[in-house]
Structure formats: structure tokens, C-alpha cells
Amino acid sequence: MKNVFIFTVIGLLFLSCKPEEKRTDYIINGDASGVYNGVRAYLKEKDRTGRERIVDTAVVVNEKFTFTGKVDIPKPSVISINSVNGNLNFMLENSVIDISIDKANISQSQVSGSASQTDFDAYNQGYAKLKKESVDLQNELRNIHRQLSSGSSEQLQSKKDSLTDLFTAIRQKEQDYPLNFTRTNTDSYYSLVIIEREINKKNANIKDYQEAFNNLNSELQSSAAGLYIKANLTTLMVAFEAKSRVDIGKIAPNFEAPTPEGKTVSLNDIKGKVTIIDFWAAWCGPCRRENPNVVNIYNKYHSQGLEIIGVSLDGTRSQKDPKQAWVNAIEQDKLSWTQVSNLSYFLDPVAQLYNIQAIPAVFILDAEGKIAAKNLRGNALEAKVKELLAL
Numbered sequence: 001m002k003n004v005f006i007f008t009v010i011g012l013l014f015l016s017c018k019p020e021e022k023r024t025d026y027i028i029n030g031d032a033s034g035v036y037n038g039v040r041a042y043l044k045e046k047d048r049t050g051r052e053r054i055v056d057t058a059v060v061v062n063e064k065f066t067f068t069g070k071v072d073i074p075k076p077s078v079i080s081i082n083s084v085n086g087n088l089n090f091m092l093e094n095s096v097i098d099i100s101i102d103k104a105n106i107s108q109s110q111v112s113g114s115a116s117q118t119d120f121d122a123y124n125q126g127y128a129k130l131k132k133e134s135v136d137l138q139n140e141l142r143n144i145h146r147q148l149s150s151g152s153s154e155q156l157q158s159k160k161d162s163l164t165d166l167f168t169a170i171r172q173k174e175q176d177y178p179l180n181f182t183r184t185n186t187d188s189y190y191s192l193v194i195i196e197r198e199i200n201k202k203n204a205n206i207k208d209y210q211e212a213f214n215n216l217n218s219e220l221q222s223s224a225a226g227l228y229i230k231a232n233l234t235t236l237m238v239a240f241e242a243k244s245r246v247d248i249g250k251i252a253p254n255f256e257a258p259t260p261e262g263k264t265v266s267l268n269d270i271k272g273k274v275t276i277i278d279f280w281a282a283w284c285g286p287c288r289r290e291n292p293n294v295v296n297i298y299n300k301y302h303s304q305g306l307e308i309i310g311v312s313l314d315g316t317r318s319q320k321d322p323k324q325a326w327v328n329a330i331e332q333d334k335l336s337w338t339q340v341s342n343l344s345y346f347l348d349p350v351a352q353l354y355n356i357q358a359i360p361a362v363f364i365l366d367a368e369g370k371i372a373a374k375n376l377r378g379n380a381l382e383a384k385v386k387e388l389l390a391l
Helices: 002-017 115-149 154-184 189-199 206-214 218-222 224-244 285-304 322-332 349-353 378-388
Strands: 026-031 040-046 052-059 064-069 075-081 088-092 096-100 110-112 256-258 264-266 274-280 306-312 338-340 361-365 371-374
Touching: 040 064, 052 064, 088 096, 088 115, 088 189, 110 115, 115 154, 115 189, 154 189, 154 206, 189 206, 189 218, 189 224, 206 224, 218 224, 274 285, 274 378, 285 306, 285 378, 306 322, 361 378, 371 378
Parallel strands: 026 096, 274 306, 306 338
Antiparallel strands: 026 064, 040 052, 040 075, 075 088, 096 110, 256 264, 274 361, 361 371
């Protein structure tokens, strides 16, 4: 009897130590207090463009509804209910998920039972806190501005400066918040969601998000979403590096290209105290209209150290004789500075080196060959040349 008892205890201990199997399906238990019988609830998923697609429909019975199914990986999803305003955004994963619907404000409904939902909530709560601090500071600043408009004081001005610094700092925290979340939550599927969302925003720092992705655990990186994001990051990184190569403050990359006479000339050959790289073409109307201004600037400041190199993107299929069109435009517009072109349209290697997507495009270099400004025209271009020449 004693032996039976011992084996029973050992068996129970063995079973209790056995790891819980990973669930392969989800059950959503919805508690919809105040919602009438027969009202439909909808489970939707969001595609990568943010558009919603109905995945399943349930009918509310006795203020309850249920959804069941499977997902490959945790993903952002939406629940909406007829007669209830708004949507509930949440993270759907293979688990038992309990949702208590707030009929008055469905976005504030309580969701539990999903690890990725916990991260989703933590992210949104942290961001909301930063947003509130930002709004509160902005309101304080507006109040001080109103007081200063009716009479300045040293104390008010000092408080305004202090609040401005705090406001700037909190706005920077807001901007950095998504990236910092992914850096500190390397096991979270919601970090994948954030990375995918942020890298598709304008001016996203692709390099930082590439590093954040590389720091995620191997399961996340090798998931279907992870592999998609990895491929997307690789493509975006190429474009990011091309763009950042010619950012303001960087040394302008050297290049070589042929003149109309066939002589190869490099950027380094013609650099002056100030150098303008002017991407243009005979077929480009805005370029041609800006040329008289560039001619005027060159004639005024060339003797004081200004140099220009024009890079033509002639070579379109519509041009019967691209080189002749290029040469004719040089003569007609009286462009007396160095001109080069591979006559390869936007496939010109110099255009690709400088990430040229449209023309006219202008780069202004200082005496060290650093890019000091880009895409200035008219009076703004002349003012920058004068500034760099210290005139």
C-alpha cells in the first residue's frame, strides 16, 4: 500500500512538471452586457495597408457571443458590434480570450487571456501617459504665452523657457517610444507589429529598426510575419542607405562622367570654395526655367570661388538624338560651366549615386566638400552661395 502511494505521488509530480502544450486555436468569450439578443458581432483582421476584412460573425445570445478559430501568429484584430459605436482593437492569438464589452465606449473594453494583448495594453498605456504629459505642458505654455502678451516679466520668461525645454524633451520621448518599446520587449509579437508599422512611415530610421529587429528572439524573426518584415527591411535599407549617403553634412561622393567632348571629368577635379552639383536635362521644363538664375549666380560668384558641375539626365526614349539635345540646351541656355552626362536618363550612375528621383535637383557643397544644402532655387540658392563664400 505504501509503495502504491509513493508511485501515485511520483506520477502526480511527473504530470505536474510536464510543460503545458502550446494552444493551436483561439476561443473568444465575449460578455456584451446591455446588448440585445440577435445583434451581430464581427471579428475582423487588418491587412498590411490597415484595411479591415471580416473573418467571422457571431450572434449575441443572453448578452454573450463566441468566436473560435486559428491564427498562425498573434495579429492585430478588431471586434465591432451592430448598434455599438466604434471598434475594439486587440491582439488575437491562439488562447482563451475573455472580452468584457463596454457598450458606452467599446475601445475601453477589457481584454484578457492573451500575452500579446498584455504587451499591446502596456504599449498604449505608456504612450497615453507621454501624450498626456505633452498636452498638459502645451496647455501650460499657451497660458504663459497669453500672460506674456499682456506684459512680460523675467519670472514668466524663465518659466516659459523651462517649460519649452520640458516640452521638447517629452516630444522626443514620444517620437522614440515605439523604437524603445521594441528594444526592451524582444520576446513580444507586438514588437513585430510596431516595427512593421513604423518602418513604413515617412522618414523612419530604418537602420535603428533593422537593429531592433535583429535583437528580437529567433522565434519572432523566423515567423511568417518576421520573414516578411525582414525582406521589407532589406529593401528599405537599400533605399535608406542611398538617401543617407547624400544627407546634409555628409561628404559629397566623388563621381566621374564624360563631357560633351568625351573627356572624363570628376567632381574632385572641379571643386571650388563652393560647388554646386546641378542635375538637369534638356527635356526638363523647370530645369530650363531655372537656368537663367543659375547663370546669373555663376557669373557673379565664379571669380570668388564658385564652381558648378551640371549633370544631365538626357537619354529618354522620346529623344531622337539625346546628345544633340543636350548640347543644344547648353548653348541655348548659355551654361558655361562644366557639363557631364552618361545620357542614361535616371539610370545614369551619377544620378543613382545621389539618389535622384526627380529634377531639377541641386547639391551645394562647402569648401570641405560637405553637402551644406540641397534643392535650393532662386534667391535662396544665391543667399546660400553668398553665405558659404562669407560675402
